[in-house]
Amino acid sequence: MKNNIIIFDFSNMSDRISNYMNKTVTVKNFKILPYLWGITYNPLNTFSKLIKKYGNVLQLKVGKDSVYVVNDPDVIKHILKTNQDNYPRGKSVDDLADLFGNGLLNSDEAIWQVERKALTPAFHNSQLEQFYQVFFEEARSFTTILKNYESEQKPINLEYHFKLLLMRITFRNLFSPDFNYDIPKIYDSLSLILHHTTFKESNYRLFKSIILKKKIKLFSNDRNRAALQIISETAEKLFEQAYNGEIKTGGMLTILVKSVREGITEKSTAVDELKNVIFAGSDTVANGLLWLFYFLDKNQQYLEKIVEEIKDIDDVKLADQSALRATPVVQSALKETLRLVPPVWSFYRTSLETENINGYVIPKGAFIMISPFLLHRSEKFWNNPLVFRPERFMTNEEVEQFNYIPFGQGKHICIGNRLAQIEIQLLAIYLLKRFNFEFVSPTEGLPVLKPELIIASKTKVKVRVENRTRKELTSM
Numbered sequence: 001m002k003n004n005i006i007i008f009d010f011s012n013m014s015d016r017i018s019n020y021m022n023k024t025v026t027v028k029n030f031k032i033l034p035y036l037w038g039i040t041y042n043p044l045n046t047f048s049k050l051i052k053k054y055g056n057v058l059q060l061k062v063g064k065d066s067v068y069v070v071n072d073p074d075v076i077k078h079i080l081k082t083n084q085d086n087y088p089r090g091k092s093v094d095d096l097a098d099l100f101g102n103g104l105l106n107s108d109e110a111i112w113q114v115e116r117k118a119l120t121p122a123f124h125n126s127q128l129e130q131f132y133q134v135f136f137e138e139a140r141s142f143t144t145i146l147k148n149y150e151s152e153q154k155p156i157n158l159e160y161h162f163k164l165l166l167m168r169i170t171f172r173n174l175f176s177p178d179f180n181y182d183i184p185k186i187y188d189s190l191s192l193i194l195h196h197t198t199f200k201e202s203n204y205r206l207f208k209s210i211i212l213k214k215k216i217k218l219f220s221n222d223r224n225r226a227a228l229q230i231i232s233e234t235a236e237k238l239f240e241q242a243y244n245g246e247i248k249t250g251g252m253l254t255i256l257v258k259s260v261r262e263g264i265t266e267k268s269t270a271v272d273e274l275k276n277v278i279f280a281g282s283d284t285v286a287n288g289l290l291w292l293f294y295f296l297d298k299n300q301q302y303l304e305k306i307v308e309e310i311k312d313i314d315d316v317k318l319a320d321q322s323a324l325r326a327t328p329v330v331q332s333a334l335k336e337t338l339r340l341v342p343p344v345w346s347f348y349r350t351s352l353e354t355e356n357i358n359g360y361v362i363p364k365g366a367f368i369m370i371s372p373f374l375l376h377r378s379e380k381f382w383n384n385p386l387v388f389r390p391e392r393f394m395t396n397e398e399v400e401q402f403n404y405i406p407f408g409q410g411k412h413i414c415i416g417n418r419l420a421q422i423e424i425q426l427l428a429i430y431l432l433k434r435f436n437f438e439f440v441s442p443t444e445g446l447p448v449l450k451p452e453l454i455i456a457s458k459t460k461v462k463v464r465v466e467n468r469t470r471k472e473l474t475s476m
């Protein structure tokens with residue numbers, strides 16, 4: 001009888017056990033095929049389906065490329081906080097590196113640390129109070145736009161107008177009150193760039209790269225490069241004029257000029273920081289405001305509570321931050337909006353070393369996607385997740401630090417987090433006191449979204465505006 005010799009190889013035993021016990025599911029080959037179309041054209045729904053079917057930590061593998069989708073709060077906590085140094089942004093921002101440069105969204109650790117420390121005071125509470133005058137001036141001129149639409153009985157594209165409004169506020173408050181800029185042109189450039197950040201556009205570029213056998217990047221396209229040029233020239237001109245004392249400076253630009261003068265920040269980095277905030281600081285907020293109004297229109301019981309809550313807050317009271325703290329319904333409705341539609345629907349990390357996190361193995365070099373959108377809509381962590389129910393944030397019974405992350409977590413947590421919430425609350429109170437916003441489209445349910453890097457509406461948002469007092473009188 002032939003001797004059967006069994007060889008036990010004990011080398012790398014712990015690695016093997018850990019891989020054997022690995023709870024991370026890999027979806028590849030014939031299993032991933034049915035989802036490829038969906039990942040390209042409808043990633044939000046498709047990722048949701050994949051997670052439902054395969055679990056909360058999975059590796060999606062197409063050819064040599066793969067992405068680890070992580071949707072488990074404990075694993076997210078480990079990546080974003082507990083061992084955050086093992087998970088830098090890495091290659092995730094490659095495509096936008098020409099736009100982000102050395103700004104906070106892309107810089108190496110050493111530069112990031114210096115810059116984050118230097119810029120943090122620009123977003124302190126004490127600074128925010130100085131922003132109120134601009135808020136009111138801009139809000140007041142915005143009511144003129146709304147009145148025109150109302151008198152012409154024409155629906156307004158609220159997404160577009162909110163984005164312009166927020167861009168004007170960001171420029172005036174953070175950069176300069178008297179810089180001469182062309183907001184619609186900057187808006188168009190940013191929109192074009194953002195449009196090319198969808199999975200669909202990225203996959204087209206990948207496909208083209210394979211056919212043409214050369215790397216096609218976001219800014220290989222002439223129109224995108226021209227758009228980038230407009231944003232870069234605006235930021236350069238802004239910084240130059242501020243540095244030469246030709247314009248007054250707002251909070252963030254004041255700090256940048258000082259930091260460059262003191263030799264802490266390079267001039268080019270200061271320009272990059274401005275570009276980062278042009279990118280990250282207004283569309284995000286406009287989105288939050290837009291969908292807050294949408295959910296309130298579709299859930300009138302909360303709108304009524306808010307109208308009651310804010311009825312005694314006049315502009316004088318509103319100019320004091322304590323007024324915002326005294327509006328729990330507005331606050332919780334905003335939080336619930338950012339749960340259902342987090343403007344930054346996903347962000348990415350790359351792992352430096354292999355780790356086993358609660359049984360999930362994430363290997364060295366893994367490209368990791370964390371999606372507030374998927375997490376916030378998971379039935380595992382929220383009751384009836386698709387229902388708009390601000391009460392969850394009043395009692396906080398369902399809310400944990402790592403199942404609710406609209407602003408991220410850990411050291412890269414959004415630097416404009418507080419500013420964004422104040423901007424949305426202020427504008428919401430100011431505008432809802434004066435107008436009623438009826439969404440003609442989308443008409444019902446959850447809005448259908450276009451997952452650019454910052455989420456946008458898939459279809460044009462049309463809203464009928466009506467003076468609130470007139471509306472209330474006619475409905476009596």
Ligand code: HEM
Pocket residue numbers: 089104105116174276277280281282284285288342343344347348405406407408409411412413414415416417419420
């Ligand atoms: C509702 C509005 C906003 C949302 C939902 C949002 C969301 C986020 C998220 C999720 C991150 C973390 C990304 C990551 O971890 O990779 C982030 C980072 C960042 N955000 Fe925001 N943001 C908003 C408003 C703003 C505003 C108003 C500004 C500035 C004026 C801003 C500037 C930035 C910057 C510079 C970073 C990078 C921070 C760092 O890496 O140190 N954001 N934001």
